[in-house]
Amino acid sequence: MESTAHTFKENVDDALQKKNLKTAMRRLETTIGPARLAARDRLPEFDALCDLAREIKDHTLANLDVYLENYEAKVRAQGGHVHWCATPEEARQKILDLCRAADAKTVTKGKSMIAEEIGLNDFLEANDIEPIETDLGEYIIQLAGEPPSHIIAPAVHMTKEDIADLFFEKHQIYDMPRREEPRELVDDARKILRPKYGAADVGITGANFLIAETGSSIIVTNEGNGDLTQSLPKTHIVVASLEKVVPTLADVTTILRVLARSATGQEFSTYTTFSTGPRRDGDLDGPENYHVVLLDNGRSAMLGGEFRDMLRCIRCGACMNNCPVYGSIGGHAYGWVYVGPMGAVLTPSLIGLEDAHDLPNASSFCGRCEEVCPMRIPLPKLMRLLREQAFTEKLAPARERWAMRVWAALATRPRLYRALSEAVARVLGNSGWRRGAFRYLPFAGGWLAGRDLPAPEGRTFHSLWRERTRLEARAGR
Amino acid sequence: MNEPSRDRIFAGIRSSLGADSSTPLRRTSSYTSNLIPARTQHEGIDLKALFIEMAETVKCSVARVAATDEVPQAIAAYLAEHNLPTDLVMAPDRRLDEIPWTAAPMLAFRRSAARESDLVAITGTFAAIAETGTLMMVSDAERPNTLNFLPDNHIVVVDANDIVATYEDAWMRLRGAGEEIEMPRTVTFITGPSRTSDIELVPTLGAHGPRRLHIVISGE
Numbered sequence: 001m002e003s004t005a006h007t008f009k010e011n012v013d014d015a016l017q018k019k020n021l022k023t024a025m026r027r028l029e030t031t032i033g034p035a036r037l038a039a040r041d042r043l044p045e046f047d048a049l050c051d052l053a054r055e056i057k058d059h060t061l062a063n064l065d066v067y068l069e070n071y072e073a074k075v076r077a078q079g080g081h082v083h084w085c086a087t088p089e090e091a092r093q094k095i096l097d098l099c100r101a102a103d104a105k106t107v108t109k110g111k112s113m114i115a116e117e118i119g120l121n122d123f124l125e126a127n128d129i130e131p132i133e134t135d136l137g138e139y140i141i142q143l144a145g146e147p148p149s150h151i152i153a154p155a156v157h158m159t160k161e162d163i164a165d166l167f168f169e170k171h172q173i174y175d176m177p178r179r180e181e182p183r184e185l186v187d188d189a190r191k192i193l194r195p196k197y198g199a200a201d202v203g204i205t206g207a208n209f210l211i212a213e214t215g216s217s218i219i220v221t222n223e224g225n226g227d228l229t230q231s232l233p234k235t236h237i238v239v240a241s242l243e244k245v246v247p248t249l250a251d252v253t254t255i256l257r258v259l260a261r262s263a264t265g266q267e268f269s270t271y272t273t274f275s276t277g278p279r280r281d282g283d284l285d286g287p288e289n290y291h292v293v294l295l296d297n298g299r300s301a302m303l304g305g306e307f308r309d310m311l312r313c314i315r316c317g318a319c320m321n322n323c324p325v326y327g328s329i330g331g332h333a334y335g336w337v338y339v340g341p342m343g344a345v346l347t348p349s350l351i352g353l354e355d356a357h358d359l360p361n362a363s364s365f366c367g368r369c370e371e372v373c374p375m376r377i378p379l380p381k382l383m384r385l386l387r388e389q390a391f392t393e394k395l396a397p398a399r400e401r402w403a404m405r406v407w408a409a410l411a412t413r414p415r416l417y418r419a420l421s422e423a424v425a426r427v428l429g430n431s432g433w434r435r436g437a438f439r440y441l442p443f444a445g446g447w448l449a450g451r452d453l454p455a456p457e458g459r460t461f462h463s464l465w466r467e468r469t470r471l472e473a474r475a476g477r
Numbered sequence: 478m479n480e481p482s483r484d485r486i487f488a489g490i491r492s493s494l495g496a497d498s499s500t501p502l503r504r505t506s507s508y509t510s511n512l513i514p515a516r517t518q519h520e521g522i523d524l525k526a527l528f529i530e531m532a533e534t535v536k537c538s539v540a541r542v543a544a545t546d547e548v549p550q551a552i553a554a555y556l557a558e559h560n561l562p563t564d565l566v567m568a569p570d571r572r573l574d575e576i577p578w579t580a581a582p583m584l585a586f587r588r589s590a591a592r593e594s595d596l597v598a599i600t601g602t603f604a605a606i607a608e609t610g611t612l613m614m615v616s617d618a619e620r621p622n623t624l625n626f627l628p629d630n631h632i633v634v635v636d637a638n639d640i641v642a643t644y645e646d647a648w649m650r651l652r653g654a655g656e657e658i659e660m661p662r663t664v665t666f667i668t669g670p671s672r673t674s675d676i677e678l679v680p681t682l683g684a685h686g687p688r689r690l691h692i693v694i695s696g697e
Binding site: 249 | 487512
């Protein structure tokens, strides 16, 4: 997928102009937010399981070569194939080759962020193979020609009216009336997609996990589309990245206990399917060919650097559901596949900081992302590291770096800092106390375009504290 | 095997890991389970009651019968209640043959994998997991996986003896006495009927898989 992460600031400006976006994004906070908390509270061991999940993944990453070799051997022993791809180009080409070998005209697809990462749909289309997204959210954004705005709820930015209009326009060949209720829209999509599963020559799914012990790929879904995609066509292609591997069934079971609870607040997702190799002797259904396309795309290098922690991510989406910045600007502003706090860290690691150095700034460092991350990824720390790198590599505009330098000069000189901040507080306090807030200030037009600055009370904390200490000393306490 | 990318990727991983890549593997088998939540572990727990409670929470419907000979009538009653056809597709699972289907003569069965036109599927289950009201389905020649997904209505017959506490217990059953686990082609954990929240985050049942999931538990 082409990235627009380098125009993040413009993307944000556009996003803030969109009227329905905030309403749509706020739903994450009001629905999934409380559901996650309730699910967490129903399981007293939740925190202990998160610690364990972190340890399992850390151990796996520290021995990634061994577990990947084990995994590959197990897949081969079951009659499946593993294809190693260093780059998105290689992965796309490999998948195209496999589709051509299956003489494919259409492929159905389960939801896969790796497929988005390698820009698979456009590539298949350009090569005369029709990709059909079957996850409802992915189906919607495919019709709309948009990228996903959330890693598990790709169409969360759209209202039901948007979707009703879209379906009415795109479903004319099926002669369907315009309907608006979620129930009706779900039924329309179900009806259209049903015959596609069986008619497709190839089914492509992602994988939430790969298991070294058994050579299985796992998909976790609620709709059942992924299972129809991987069981009806003759060929099943799994596309996954290296770090999806976990050692054993017991380990994946532990992580599954925290995945759905963190993602949607469900105790367990509706369908969790472990697929191991192609159809067996006597089987009445299932694919005849089973392929796994394993993508590196910079992850083996991440393993050796400061961002290894990010490879623990299980793509639950809790960090974005709880991020005030993501909640205001939505996913498209991030400009690439991965969004929210996890995207702000992962995107620069995968496509280069040069093209994404604004993303780590999309955080108030409130720390909620780290707090809700079931894999205990220190997202604020990683974003801070990226900010430092962007500064030292001179990626930020000169004005920003100059401002940083002024700030640093002040912050490391406490006396000067206090004197100046007291003066500013006094001036702003005097001129603003009547109105209570500023709508405009020189040099801060952009910052104040979308919000007001509350006027300071006229004194800084330090000066109040000094006075209090003095008074207390005088009172002899 | 000439796979330049494979070599490149492994070289990259090993150079990133440095010396600590040769640490002995602690985890090689599922025999050692990790932390098990206490929910199912206290003494005197009624696993059947917990399973039913959890399954109903995720919008399954549950019927209880005393023995297998009451299963056909229970299914016929469910079909009538929901105005569903009595032409059914049933897994060619030998364990389902133990049920005296002639007790409900109006039911007609085809024993095969699912087709797009099938409205009602009947299957057994490998294990029912009380912790979250989850059904564990395994696939083989007698248990085609498409029956779990394609028909609009899925009726699952559960022997009360197959209700276990946790996923780990279900894995141990599958492992049996063997050293290494023999994974079936597919293992599917099913927790409730198909659903989606992709439109305005409104939970809606019956996205692509079954709209209804009905569980008939036989035995005490």
